[in-house]
Amino acid sequence: MSIEKYLPLPNMTLPVPSPKMELQPILMTPIANIFDKSMNKTPIPSLYPLTFEQLSQSNGFILYSTNITFHPSDPAILTVTGLADRAHIFVDGV
Numbered sequence: 001m002s003i004e005k006y007l008p009l010p011n012m013t014l015p016v017p018s019p020k021m022e023l024q025p026i027l028m029t030p031i032a033n034i035f036d037k038s039m040n041k042t043p044i045p046s047l048y049p050l051t052f053e054q055l056s057q058s059n060g061f062i063l064y065s066t067n068i069t070f071h072p073s074d075p076a077i078l079t080v081t082g083l084a085d086r087a088h089i090f091v092d093g094v
Contacts, residue, residue: 034063035093051084 003009032039044050049064080087 034061035090 044055052058052062055062078089080089
């Protein structure tokens with residue numbers, strides 16, 4: 001989708017894209033597991049997940065966890081409401 005769908009564009013030629021730096025593949029190896037207890041700070045109990053602002057966290061990653069005390073149907077539908085950015089959902093570490 002282009003902005004020209006919503007606004008008129010000036011009649012001009014576009015600049016030629018500049019060459020980009022060519023990089024070789026970067027080998028990455030795992031150094032930590034997000035579920036490793038030694039990586040996590042002291043848990044903060046809360047009835048509902050706290051926001052980055054409430055935790056005085058300006059950026060990064062927050063690990064939220066909970067224990068389900070009921071037996072969900074199989075298959076079950078997980079609904080997450082109020083999500084502002086992005087979430088990765090794991091069940092039993094998967």
